[in-house]
Each structure stands twice: as structure tokens, then as C-alpha cells.
Amino acid sequence: MMKSAIILLIMDDLAYTEYQNKKMLEYENLCNRCGSCCGIRDNDPCEHLRPDTDGKYICDTYDNRFGLKKTVNGSEMTCVPLRNIFHKTWWGRSECGYIKYGGLS
Numbered sequence: 001m002m003k004s005a006i007i008l009l010i011m012d013d014l015a016y017t018e019y020q021n022k023k024m025l026e027y028e029n030l031c032n033r034c035g036s037c038c039g040i041r042d043n044d045p046c047e048h049l050r051p052d053t054d055g056k057y058i059c060d061t062y063d064n065r066f067g068l069k070k071t072v073n074g075s076e077m078t079c080v081p082l083r084n085i086f087h088k089t090w091w092g093r094s095e096c097g098y099i100k101y102g103g104l105s
Helices: 003-028 097-101
Strands: 049-051 057-059 067-070 076-079
Antiparallel strands (some): 049 057, 067 076
């Protein structure tokens, strides 16, 4: 492969990575931090869900959230990417920003 073609591929990879990061940020910004996907409406939310100062919720282990977790009452729960549950019915689904603003209703 010619050097200029390799440079173009690298630039394409960088541009695509930037595009992916931009889209991921846009997607993440759809979240209205209602806590519904974390069990707040079930009255036994994930032990990592915390009320924020603005009345919304935050996850204190957000970057490492996926996998087996416990609820505040000690029950086991599995945190999964929301795309895995969008097609299901769950408490608070109607409040979810991804559903409301992401066209996933």
C-alpha cells in the first residue's frame, strides 16, 4: 500500500472515531437521569444509584456499571445496556429520555 493511502486510512479511522464519540455523547445526553432503568420505580433501586442535587439521579459507578450488582435491599440485579431492554416493558419506561427523545417508543 502506498504511504498516502495509509495516511488516508488513518485519517478515516480518526474521523470515524470522532464521529462515533460525537454520536455516543449525543445518545448519552438523551438520558434524563430519571433512575427508572435502575429500579427507582420498583422501590428497590441499585445500590449505586444516588440522588443528585438537582433532584435527578446519578450512578456512582457509571463507567463500570454493567454486570451483577445489588439493590439497596440486597437483591441481585444485572445492569445491562439499555438497548437490551428497550423492546421490553418495565416500570418507568414512559419516563425514560431514551424512549421519549430517542424515538424508541
